[in-house]
Amino acid sequence: MAFFHDTLLIFKRQVRLSLRMPAWIIIGLVQPILYLAFFGPLLSNMTGHHLPGFPGGNSYQFFVPGLLIQLGLFGAAFVGFSIIADWRYGVIERFRVTPVTRLAILAGRVLRDVLTLLIQGIVLVLAGVAFGMRPPVTGVIIGLGFIAVCAVSLASISYTVGLLTKSEDILAPALNMVVVPLMLLSGIMLPMTLGPGWLQGIARATPFRYIIDAMREAFDRHYFNTIMVEGIAVAVGMAAVCLWLASRAFVRENA
């Protein structure tokens, strides 16, 4: 089908461009690795005190799923800038004039972002292992699966807002306004159960909360429970909504 052919075409192009400038992929990893190295050790003291919400085991097992989401939030969510740059070069218009399937222009990029995030995620998990984390392999695979789905959602929305606004001056604050509260409310650093009722209530409305909880369950070898089901439902649901919105932006008649 033409869509798959075109998606692969765009995907290969994006990968080629990324390989030519690998700095960005490495920079994307810096933030979570710094948190792992400098914040992680603070957490290991907290598990010792058996605070509610922390699993009995290694604190990095608690922390790394959160860092993977943080990687996604700050990596995948900010890809929209590249499409604004491509728009300025005239590349987007040039593609749209060809018989290419317009949705492939989005899909090829998202695929590359998912691949980048997976590679970064594996590096992060290995760093966690270096700090003493011993997660189950199945758990890690499930965790990475969640990250891939989140990348689809975040990248799609980022590209959509980028394409619609065509302005870094609008995209940057818009992303920060969304990403920072999401990060704070998702329980990346510390479990939300530590917080007061009202905060937990707000956090319940954040999709990433459910996803992180499910990832922590996976890292803790609990694969079949309601938390996992909720997490999968939220992740997939979010991706479906984001993809639908993005397709509307990419397929419409006006650039």
Added chain:
Amino acid sequence: MAIIEARGLSRTFKSRGRTVEAVRGVDLTVTDGEIVGFLGPNGAGKTTTLRMLTTLLRPTAGTATVAGADLLKDPATVRRRIGYVAQAMGATQGGTDPNCLVREELGIQAELYRLDPAEAARRRELLIKQLELTGLDDRLVKTLSGGQRRRLDIALGLVHSPRLVFLDEPSTGLDPQSRSHLWDHIRGLRGELGTTVFLTTHYLEEADALCDRILVIDNGEIIATGAPEELKRRISGDVITLSVSGDPAAAGALLAVEPGVRESSVDGDSLRLTVEHGEEALPGMLRTLDSQGIRLQSIRLARPSLDDVFLTLTGRSLREDAPEPAQPVAAGH
């Protein structure tokens, strides 16, 4: 046979409560094998019309058939059959990614148009030779000179040998020599391949040198069409500029009734007359001025230029127009 047939094409932009009518009811017909030029100042609606005809923008009104396919009902077929080269300046650039290699850009373009690898390689070799891009295969696009990059832009628009190619301001930003070479290439397209070329420009020399037919556009409407020579003859005329000692208006009134004089206007100290067949009218005018005792200080006869055509049609000179953004750049574009 008409390769483009458009009726009533219009496009309105809404931005922050203001409505901009960028294109108002444009009718145009382009025959197979023509080189047609859209001539007009910045902001006249050239790029917007082009983007509508290339399916990048949906018209707010009007219909068109481009390369044998209905623009509104079958845009996919239109895209298969046309090439488009965006302008190198403006809100968006010519279309090449500075971080790609020249051969990568040509490669992906061929694949986007579904050319098989053998055909793609053949077209690539041919275009590189024709557009003088030899030896630049492995260069990053950002290392190319302005002229080379523009030729690459055009090569990308031609990869699939389209019958009809749209060039938006092909030589804006190029030095005179590159521009002249580019004109040769564009002429070659039609001469050797029979490609129909639809270009936009605000350069008079370009329209004069390249186009079989010109569509003069201003404020979103086509105000005249015809071959360059025909337009100059029909709409404008020879221009006689003279200065007299004394009031030029008196001389103006006197000469305005001479045979062949179409218009007269006073510009500061000089009198400007638009005259049919100026060379023949000149002796008569000199005699008239003489007989009335008006002393002539200087006189000059100029053949009309497209700028004169534009001036006659709109009261403004094409050269003096400052670039004005008629299209909003952000959402709604």
